[in-house]
Amino acid sequence: MKTVEELNQLRTKARNKMEMRLDDGHDYFVVVAMGTAGIAAGARNVLLKLVEKVHELKINALVTQDGQIEVTGQEPLVKIVDSTGNQVIYKKVDVAMAEEIIAKHLQNNQVIEEYLLQEGQ
Amino acid sequence: MERIQVVVCAGTGCTIGNSGELIEKFKEEIKHAGLENEISVKKTGCLGLCGVGPNVAVYPDNIIYKTVSVDDIKEIVTEHFLKGRPVQRKMLNDVKDGKVLDINHSSFYAKQKRIALNNCGVIDPENIEEYIAKDGYQALAKVLTSMSKQEVIDEVLASGLRGRGGGGFPAGKKWQFAHDQQEKQKYVICNADEGDPGAFMDRSILEGNPHSVIEAMAIAAYAIGANYGYIYIRAEYPIAVQRLEVAIDQAREHGLLGDDIFGSGFDFDLEIRLGAGAFVCGEETALIRSIEGHRGMPQPKPPFPAVSGVWGKPTIINNVETYANIAQIILKGSAWFASIGTPASTGTKVFALGGKIKNTGLVEVPMGTTLREVIYDIGGGCPNGKEFKAVQTGGPSGGCLTKEHLDTPIGFDELLSLGSMMGSGGMIVLDEDNCMVDVARFYLDFIVDESCGKCTPCRIGTKRLYELLESITKGEGTQETIDELLNLSQVIKDTSLCGLGQTAPNPVLSTLRLFADEYQAHIEDKKCPAGVCKELLSYIIDPELCRKCGLCAKQCPVGAISGELGKTAFVIDQEKCIKCGQCVKACHFKAIERR
Numbered sequence: 059m060k061t062v063e064e065l066n067q068l069r070t071k072a073r074n075k076m077e078m079r080l081d082d083g084h085d086y087f088v089v090v091a092m093g094t095a096g097i098a099a100g101a102r103n104v105l106l107k108l109v110e111k112v113h114e115l116k117i118n119a120l121v122t123q124d125g126q127i128e129v130t131g132q133e134p135l136v137k138i139v140d141s142t143g144n145q146v147i148y149k150k151v152d153v154a155m156a157e158e159i160i161a162k163h164l165q166n167n168q169v170i171e172e173y174l175l176q177e178g179q
Numbered sequence: 180m181e182r183i184q185v186v187v188c189a190g191t192g193c194t195i196g197n198s199g200e201l202i203e204k205f206k207e208e209i210k211h212a213g214l215e216n217e218i219s220v221k222k223t224g225c226l227g228l229c230g231v232g233p234n235v236a237v238y239p240d241n242i243i244y245k246t247v248s249v250d251d252i253k254e255i256v257t258e259h260f261l262k263g264r265p266v267q268r269k270m271l272n273d274v275k276d277g278k279v280l281d282i283n284h285s286s287f288y289a290k291q292k293r294i295a296l297n298n299c300g301v302i303d304p305e306n307i308e309e310y311i312a313k314d315g316y317q318a319l320a321k322v323l324t325s326m327s328k329q330e331v332i333d334e335v336l337a338s339g340l341r342g343r344g345g346g347g348f349p350a351g352k353k354w355q356f357a358h359d360q361q362e363k364q365k366y367v368i369c370n371a372d373e374g375d376p377g378a379f380m381d382r383s384i385l386e387g388n389p390h391s392v393i394e395a396m397a398i399a400a401y402a403i404g405a406n407y408g409y410i411y412i413r414a415e416y417p418i419a420v421q422r423l424e425v426a427i428d429q430a431r432e433h434g435l436l437g438d439d440i441f442g443s444g445f446d447f448d449l450e451i452r453l454g455a456g457a458f459v460c461g462e463e464t465a466l467i468r469s470i471e472g473h474r475g476m477p478q479p480k481p482p483f484p485a486v487s488g489v490w491g492k493p494t495i496i497n498n499v500e501t502y503a504n505i506a507q508i509i510l511k512g513s514a515w516f517a518s519i520g521t522p523a524s525t526g527t528k529v530f531a532l533g534g535k536i537k538n539t540g541l542v543e544v545p546m547g548t549t550l551r552e553v554i555y556d557i558g559g560g561c562p563n564g565k566e567f568k569a570v571q572t573g574g575p576s577g578g579c580l581t582k583e584h585l586d587t588p589i590g591f592d593e594l595l596s597l598g599s600m601m602g603s604g605g606m607i608v609l610d611e612d613n614c615m616v617d618v619a620r621f622y623l624d625f626i627v628d629e630s631c632g633k634c635t636p637c638r639i640g641t642k643r644l645y646e647l648l649e650s651i652t653k654g655e656g657t658q659e660t661i662d663e664l665l666n667l668s669q670v671i672k673d674t675s676l677c678g679l680g681q682t683a684p685n686p687v688l689s690t691l692r693l694f695a696d697e698y699q700a701h702i703e704d705k706k707c708p709a710g711v712c713k714e715l716l717s718y719i720i721d722p723e724l725c726r727k728c729g730l731c732a733k734q735c736p737v738g739a740i741s742g743e744l745g746k747t748a749f750v751i752d753q754e755k756c757i758k759c760g761q762c763v764k765a766c767h768f769k770a771i772e773r774r
């Protein structure tokens with residue numbers, strides 16, 4: 059390379075491959091409850107869809123997994139925490155709902171009330 | 180699409196702990212679980228907790244696993260990676276109310292700040308792109324495209340950065356001297372000899388983030404007007420050497436070493452010179468002789484290397500850790516760096532914690548952190564409930580600090596004023612079972628081996644010092660021995676040619692000052708209070724407690740114990756006894772006492 063632009067281009071490209079190891083802050087943390095019940099209900103496909111979309115749409119969010127978020131019969135559960143610590147949990151999420159959550163909640167900061175796990179459910 | 184990245188420590192310690200095989204096993208199990216498109220495994224540098232290696236870090240969860248063995252991997256893959264349930268029994272992270280806490284809140288990491296070790300344990304050291312992703316070579320780009328030589332030097336001066344190789348000389352000043360020389364040909368050298376017993380900071384930086392040193396050397400070369408560099412590293416560091424070779428090749432391929440870097444007209448390249456592992460070759464003038472192909476022996480100063488160094492040309496020589504701070508000073512600014520630490524000792528310091536300490540490993544703390552915080556909060560204190568006695572800093576050139584000094588903030592001048600020194604960052608913790616006369620003897624033994632023999636005070640004087648100490652440990656010392664130790668120490672300090680001899684008496688003087696009573700016990704009572712000096716020990720069987728079982732006699736390797744089974748108490752023949760202590764271990768009734 060001979061220019062700073064080339065260095066910056068390589069940096070951008072390289073950052074894409076190691077986003078999860080950079081120390082930048084995130085707008086959202088997306089946590090998918092895996093565990094046996096979650097996986098049986100299809101949580102793996104939901105997780106993979108979320109990872110794929112966040113990456114594809116370059117959303118500043120970190121997708122991780124957890125064993126169990128809540129005890130319910132409503133898996134797959136997806137918890138979304140914003141940078142101020144506010145959190146909501148979506149219940150019975152499938153792949154299509156995952157895409158909708160991305161589009162509405164993560165891209166437009168719009169909580170989808172009807173999918174929420176209600177208190178005490 | 181990737182959702183987890185696993186990085187396995189491939190530093191020297193964890194490599195010995197078999198981390199290479201872990202990487203293969205992780206890949207195998209991940210494939211077996213059908214997760215190979217979702218999870219990648221890479222090697223990385225030191226994560227710090229060498230005592231519980233191999234360490235494995237998992238992102239994005241930021242979980243570190245300790246003492247990972249091949250047998251743990253299946254469980255980690257299926258439980259954690261597949262089902263999202265981290266394997267708690269192997270985790271370094273603290274757990275509170277069932278929640279896994281961020282690793283940076285764990286007691287080991289909470290008080291640390293990683294500048295020189297930044298990226299160690301995060302990036303793959305053999306992949307230049309990972310360094311570039313973390314702003315690697317941005318500082319070099321900034322310097323070459325927007326800063327004058329003097330601006331670079333002024334920035335380093337303003338940062339207050341002092342040499343991390345031991346002396347604490349301001350890096351910017353050294354650069355200024357070399358810059359001001361009117362020679363056309365100049366050189367930069369990185370001192371990676373690291374000969375202090377127990378020190379492994381520099382090795383870990385080179386193993387974990389070699390590009391940070393290469394980039395800084397290029398910046399230094401630009402600042403002083405050099406275009407060639409040498410990294411002098413001991414051949415005993417094969418992993419660091421290999422990572423450096425890979426890094427240099429990659430930097431050349433990317434045009435970050437070579438001619439006309441960033442189209443600025445600045446040329447720079449460097450090569451590795453392997454040392455044979457002599458302590459004296461860490462001394463800058465001896466190191467320069469060694470690079471030139473001569474026997475590594477020190478030269479009188481002046482002239483200083485900044486005036487006449489390698490091949491007689493102006494040369495700056497800096498330590499690995501000193502260089503590892505440079506790129507961040509350029510990128511984040513001298514004010515940022517100077518705001519960390521204390522006014523006279525800015526920034527952070529990496530320490531290799533060893534000896535009688537729970538958390539053996541590599542730590543980096545802001546200057547001004549107290550010894551207590553490092554030894555107790557981060558290091559976890561002495562293991563097995565033993566009492567802390569002293570901490571040795573500065574290696575063979577340094578000295579000891581005791582309980583009273585624990586609240587001293589760490590800084591170059593603070594440690595010097597207490598009769599020790601920062602040194603390169605070895606910190607060896609001693610507990611009640613260490614004999615301080617023996618500790619001084621250990622360092623002198625090392626010095627006698629490592630003295631190059633060029634000047635008489637060091638060659639012969641340190642040998643005599645060693646013999647005096649040895650006579651004390653054998654119970655042959657008198658008050659005169661102490662006087663002679665003090666006298667000779669002063670002469671060696673005053674008349675030796677280089678820093679090796681000039682500082683060699685420090686461990687003696689420091690222990691004499693702080694532990695005079697222990698020396699007296701050896702001399703007057705012919706006793707070693709810590710029970711280390713064998714000649715001053717005796718093992719005695721208490722006839723009241725002896726059950727006449729003869730187990731001790733069976734274990735004695737020299738047949739020094741006799742008695743009649745079941746009839747008479749057993750007795751140790753003091754003439755024959757070699758004080759190995761096997762009998763004490765063999766006795767079930769605590770009938771044998773060490774005095």
Ligand SMILES: Cc1cc2nc3c(=O)[nH]c(=O)nc-3n(C[C@H](O)[C@H](O)[C@H](O)COP(=O)(O)O)c2cc1C
Binds near residue numbers: 350461462679
């Ligand atoms: C006996 C002896 C051994 C030394 N060993 C080292 C060493 O292993 N590494 C090092 O960086 N400096 C060592 N030094 C200090 C160097 O001479 C020199 O001061 C240092 O490399 C300068 O770099 P700095 O200003 O960045 O600390 C040693 C000095 C002496 C007297």
